Amino acid sequence: MDAHITPGDVGGTIRAPPSKSYTHRAILAAGYSDEAIVRSPLDSADTRATARAVEAFGGTVDRDPDADASGGADEEAFVIDGFAGDPSVPDDVIDCANSGTTTRLVAGAAGLADGGSVLTGDASLRSRPQGPLLDALEQLGARADSTRGNGQAPLVVFGPISGGDVAIPGDVSSQYITALLLAGAASDEGITIDLTTDLKSAPYVDITLEVLADFGVDAEPIGSDTAAGADGFRVAGGQRYAPDDGTYTVPGDFSSISYLAAAGAVAAAPDDAVTVRGAVESAQGDTAIVDVLDRMGADIEWDRADATIHARRSDLSGVEVDVGDTPDLLPTIAALGAVADGETRIVNCEHVRYKETDRVSAMAEELSAMGASVTEDPDTLTIHGGESDLHGATVDGRGDHRLVMALSVAALVADGETTVQGAEHVDVSFPDFFQTLADLGVDVNLE
Numbered sequence: 001m002d003a004h005i006t007p008g009d010v011g012g013t014i015r016a017p018p019s020k021s022y023t024h025r026a027i028l029a030a031g032y033s034d035e036a037i038v039r040s041p042l043d044s045a046d047t048r049a050t051a052r053a054v055e056a057f058g059g060t061v062d063r064d065p066d067a068d069a070s071g072g073a074d075e076e077a078f079v080i081d082g083f084a085g086d087p088s089v090p091d092d093v094i095d096c097a098n099s100g101t102t103t104r105l106v107a108g109a110a111g112l113a114d115g116g117s118v119l120t121g122d123a124s125l126r127s128r129p130q131g132p133l134l135d136a137l138e139q140l141g142a143r144a145d146s147t148r149g150n151g152q153a154p155l156v157v158f159g160p161i162s163g164g165d166v167a168i169p170g171d172v173s174s175q176y177i178t179a180l181l182l183a184g185a186a187s188d189e190g191i192t193i194d195l196t197t198d199l200k201s202a203p204y205v206d207i208t209l210e211v212l213a214d215f216g217v218d219a220e221p222i223g224s225d226t227a228a229g230a231d232g233f234r235v236a237g238g239q240r241y242a243p244d245d246g247t248y249t250v251p252g253d254f255s256s257i258s259y260l261a262a263a264g265a266v267a268a269a270p271d272d273a274v275t276v277r278g279a280v281e282s283a284q285g286d287t288a289i290v291d292v293l294d295r296m297g298a299d300i301e302w303d304r305a306d307a308t309i310h311a312r313r314s315d316l317s318g319v320e321v322d323v324g325d326t327p328d329l330l331p332t333i334a335a336l337g338a339v340a341d342g343e344t345r346i347v348n349c350e351h352v353r354y355k356e357t358d359r360v361s362a363m364a365e366e367l368s369a370m371g372a373s374v375t376e377d378p379d380t381l382t383i384h385g386g387e388s389d390l391h392g393a394t395v396d397g398r399g400d401h402r403l404v405m406a407l408s409v410a411a412l413v414a415d416g417e418t419t420v421q422g423a424e425h426v427d428v429s430f431p432d433f434f435q436t437l438a439d440l441g442v443d444v445n446l447e
Contacts, residue, residue, distance in 0.1 A: 011272030016252030057087035085186035089115035108179030163189030170199035190237035203285025252278035264311025331406030337383030392416030
């Protein structure tokens with residue numbers, strides 16, 4: 001499906017979609033429990049993959065808008081009967097679709113099952129690295145193989161593991177750490193993780209620690225108060241997953257908020273703003289988008305007490321941004337850099353090449369097709385805003401939801417209509433993205 005976007009002013013008030021990162025963790029944490037209600041979850045292609053995995057391990061996931069009346073009659077909830085820390089061997093292959101998060105988090109659960117589990121997904125997912133997690137599971141006593149011998153899905157994991165000590169690099173994917181922490185709490189002995197390299201994307205592990213605490217599970221970084229700077233992590237075994245009052249509420253997603261705030265900063269109508277509700281303060285690293293926009297000169301205000309962000313059109317200037325801990329912000333920042341004056345340097349970004357696509361090269365190539373001047377280095381993406389003059393073009397979202405949304409933001413200020421191919425992939429994290437743009441006044445046609 002293609003999205004045809006005509007540039008123009010935007011404005012209005014919308015609600016942030018629920019966090020994908022929190023929803024994944026909450027669904028699986030509820031799966032590890034006896035039973036729990038996950039309120040305000042993101043219902044998307046990726047999170048549905050995690051729900052299917054919970055069911056494959058013996059749980060059930062039901063969608064019930066009236067599960068908790070205190071949340072409001074229109075608030076959706078997932079009612080989950082879990083597998084109580086003892087996953088069954090799946091009857092069939094677990095299809096993780098395009099969700100790398102599902103694959104990694106679920107591989108940890110597969111290590112607890114007394115038998116073999118097979119995990120696979122689409123072509124993009126089958127190109128992503130899983131080797132360090134497979135090695136970690138083997139250190140804990142599982143048999144964990146890539147069927148093609150290349151460290152990529154399809155994966156076969158034979159358990160059960162009982163826990164123990166494991167050494168793993170921290171600079172490939174923080175999701176490996178999350179998988180081990182979630183599974184470790186349900187193991188007999190617990191798991192102690194030794195990081196052999198510095199941890200990238202540390203805020204995502206802080207999210208995991210936060211969700212575990214909300215489900216009554218104790219886990220801690222070693223050598224630091226937070227994931228950043230930690231030498232490793234420790235989680236005791238034999239713990240019971242049980243949120244207070246049996247419910248957990250998912251906060252708004254700052255990765256998704258980044259596109260909305262950026263849209264306001266580059267295209268809000270005069271005397272108007274894009275107002276985003278549901279911007280709850282949390283461990284999400286992508287809250288950094290507020291600071292990035294502020295440093296670029298945007299008129300942006302985050303009312304934390306009211307969980308509301310207001311973004312107004314501003315003259316932006318290029319800055320340097322380190323995305324070591326916030327890889328999902330790279331596409332948004334690159335789009336902003338194409339509009340800003342001066343250079344925007346996105347540094348420490350090599351790990352962003354191992355997402356749904358190589359987002360560094362993809363953003364460089366697609367923004368160039370729109371008239372941006374971009375220089376790509378292995379670990380740095382530089383957008384020369386002063387030499388960029390965005391025009392309408394046909395650009396390829398590369399099957400990557402974040403590219404589709406970031407390119408749509410750039411399209412708001414391009415000269416002429418932009419066609420973004422692969423628009424349907426927003427279903428991965430922000431299914432209502434284009435309807436939200438329309439609600440803000442964007443002339444967008446899908447076909």
